[in-house]
Amino acid sequence: MDDPLVIADREFGSRLIMGTGGAANLAVLERALLAAGTQLTTVAMRRMDAVGGTGVLDLLRRLGIEALPNTAGCRTAAEAVLTARLAREALETNWVKLEVVADDRTLLPDSVELLDAAQQLVDDGFVVLPYTNDDPVLALRLEEAGCAAVMPLGSPIGTGLGIRNPHNIELIVSRATVPVILDAGIGTASDAARAMELGCSAVLLATAVTRAQDPERMAAAMRSAVDAGRSALLAGRIPQRFWAQASSPAR
Amino acid sequence: MLVVVNGTERELADGATVADVLAALDAPPRGIAVALNGEVVPRVDWSDTVLPPGGAVEVLTAVQGG
Numbered sequence: 001m002d003d004p005l006v007i008a009d010r011e012f013g014s015r016l017i018m019g020t021g022g023a024a025n026l027a028v029l030e031r032a033l034l035a036a037g038t039q040l041t042t043v044a045m046r047r048m049d050a051v052g053g054t055g056v057l058d059l060l061r062r063l064g065i066e067a068l069p070n071t072a073g074c075r076t077a078a079e080a081v082l083t084a085r086l087a088r089e090a091l092e093t094n095w096v097k098l099e100v101v102a103d104d105r106t107l108l109p110d111s112v113e114l115l116d117a118a119q120q121l122v123d124d125g126f127v128v129l130p131y132t133n134d135d136p137v138l139a140l141r142l143e144e145a146g147c148a149a150v151m152p153l154g155s156p157i158g159t160g161l162g163i164r165n166p167h168n169i170e171l172i173v174s175r176a177t178v179p180v181i182l183d184a185g186i187g188t189a190s191d192a193a194r195a196m197e198l199g200c201s202a203v204l205l206a207t208a209v210t211r212a213q214d215p216e217r218m219a220a221a222m223r224s225a226v227d228a229g230r231s232a233l234l235a236g237r238i239p240q241r242f243w244a245q246a247s248s249p250a251r
Numbered sequence: 252m253l254v255v256v257n258g259t260e261r262e263l264a265d266g267a268t269v270a271d272v273l274a275a276l277d278a279p280p281r282g283i284a285v286a287l288n289g290e291v292v293p294r295v296d297w298s299d300t301v302l303p304p305g306g307a308v309e310v311l312t313a314v315q316g317g
Contacts (some may be wrong), residue, residue, distance in 0.1 A: 019316065020315040020316060020317065021315050023315060042316065042317030043316055044313065044314050045284075045312070045313060045314075046311060046312070046314045046316075047309065047310065048257070048310045049257075054279050054283070056314060057282045067313060069313060082286065082289065082291070085291045086284035086286060086309075086311050087284065087311075087313070089284035089285075089294060090282055090283050090311060090312060090313060091282070091313060097317060
């Protein structure tokens with residue numbers, strides 16, 4: 001595998017991690033996931049009802065995509081730890097996207113509860129991928145707690161506002177020794193490319209694709225953007241200059 | 252006896268187990284997890300775990316999200 005994404009002991013060829021929320025139905029979701037070329041995709045844990053069944057899991061299994069359970073909806077460390085343990089039972093994976101949000105209007109991570117939950121889950125043998133604020137200090141603390149990656153937001157979940165504080169993302173990337181995955185806030189392809197240019201190892205997005213007018217096409221666009229951003233990073237961009245520099249010879 | 256399954260009261264025979272609840276719900280064999288009074292019940296213990304009267308059972312599965 002050329003230039004794989006490595007998280008914990010696993011290698012992924014795709015640097016685009018998808019969420020499944022917001023898709024109108026499973027057929028739309030299937031086409032979007034295939035177009036995205038993703039190998040890792042999040043699901044949420046909820047009470048079983050007779051109607052929903054386990055359709056989304058069956059879909060991911062059929063497509064050969066790894067399911068990454070999240071703890072969406074949890075407000076406290078205790079709730080998140082229980083949800084992660086239930087997900088481990090249900091999905092037979094010790095990987096978890098750890099999400100502990102503070103309130104419904106912002107859906108911003110509650111950093112205190114997040115760090116507490118991360119420590120408990122690492123101690124319990126989980127591979128923890130925490131959804132965090134774009135806080136370079138907290139990112140280090142999460143890494144020190146043993147998280148396998150850190151996943152700072154670009155902007156709040158579902159807003160499509162892109163990366164509001166690119167310098168913070170660069171600060172996080174510059175000191176992290178685990179993968180930094182830009183999670184939340186991506187609105188369109190240029191946001192995903194920017195995340196990769198800033199040095200993120202991967203991008204996690206859902207709404208930007210699932211609620212786009214044409215989810216399949218947007219998924220393909222995101223795939224190209226992640227690839228382009230990664231290539232641009234590896235290629236090494238030119239320094240920015242104040243004054244012009246002619247690209248044609250003077251005579 | 253009464254137990255609470257996913258927030259709804261259900262009448263079950265005394266001595267009913269977690270496995271009996273799952274059968275009553277017609278739950279699929281894979282992709283689900285069970286908590287009893289806030290503690291995970293591992294899959295291997297489903298048929299041996301007897302529900303206490305008034306016990307709160309949560310049956311979860313994965314749905315679209317994130």
